[in-house]
Amino acid sequence: MVAGADDIRHARYDTARVAALIREAPPEDPVFLFRPEALTRRAETFKRGFPGHVSYAVKANPSTDVLDTLVRSGVTAFDVASVAEMRAVRECLPDARLHYHNPIRSAAEIAEAKSLHVASWSVDRLSELDKLGALPPTTQIAVRVTLNRGGAAYDFGTKFGAGPDMAVALLKDVSARGLSLALTFHPGTQCTDPHAWTDYIAACALIARQARFRLAALNVGGGFPSREAAEGPVLAPIFDAIRSAIATHFPDDPPTLWCEPGRAMVADAAWLLLRVKARCGHILYLNDGLYGALGEWRDMPVPGQRSTFGPQGVERGGNPQPFTIFGPTCDSLDRVPGTWELPSDIAEGDHILIRAAGAYSTALVTAFNGYGTRQQIDLRTVKGGTGQGRLAG
């Protein structure tokens, strides 16, 4: 179902384009390499494979290029966490469906969100549900459930989410207000375990039974893993698990299903090209680090194959060795935890290509120490796609 062979072929072409770019005009500063076709293919994968509707979690990559490409690919619903994200979506698609699934909101944010006609609001406590005040009767309230189970690279359940008892109480309250009943959860980002979804779906079915309500909708969150096509399909087993869990736990009258992927939708949509500023033994000083596009590495290793290019865009062939990676700022915290395996002959001036760098990268770049600016190049505009590029080093 995931177009694995297609993805690999495109990745090869794009790798050759990166080599050509380095040959012609080696970038000095970090560059994002936008891959709209990869994004379109991923949107198709979700639309065809997920047994319900797809909304995109804007926070993973809010760039206009990404939003426009998704809209052109037929995505019409967006999970937004702030008024700024709502406005960014409305700019690209004026009648987009907005899911405001950040359960803590100020009164001012609520007022603005109402004027922007949000379709769904998540809640995880009664006080915040009260704060919403009057809403049109078609409005969906998605009660955010947490089970505090592991299985993801980064657990989201510690900040938001109601336990099952509170979820039952919230559903009753939502029903008393005459609003549309939904449950939602987020298994944690980069979650590779299909049981995370099946456990949550079973728990949601139990909550709905205990509250004695029929759910209009069930939103199974984001959390879908990003992996490169070379590693085989990772989404299909999760989609299958969700499909069969719904059949088991909601045998009659299943709710409308939604998912709201962030990472898995955009990870492959951009690659990141960095440069080695200096090499000192097994320490590399790069032109980007934890205050830039590698911000997420502070919390978790980010999947995505790397390639190293020497002069003239020729890939380095030395045996892989562990290197300590420092970013460009003067803060000693600006160091990637652990080490990266890179060719032993890597040298100052070389470029490191990080694939699958489209999620939580552009969005996290800071201007600390004056390093905030980022160029973005649409890889399709780079000549030199001979198909000769290698995927693995």
Ligand SMILES: *Cc1c(COP(=O)(O)O)cnc(C)c1O
């Ligand atoms: C962040 C977030 C998502 C997207 O998560 P990914 O792990 O990037 O897929 C979806 N829904 C909500 C409510 C979120 O906060």
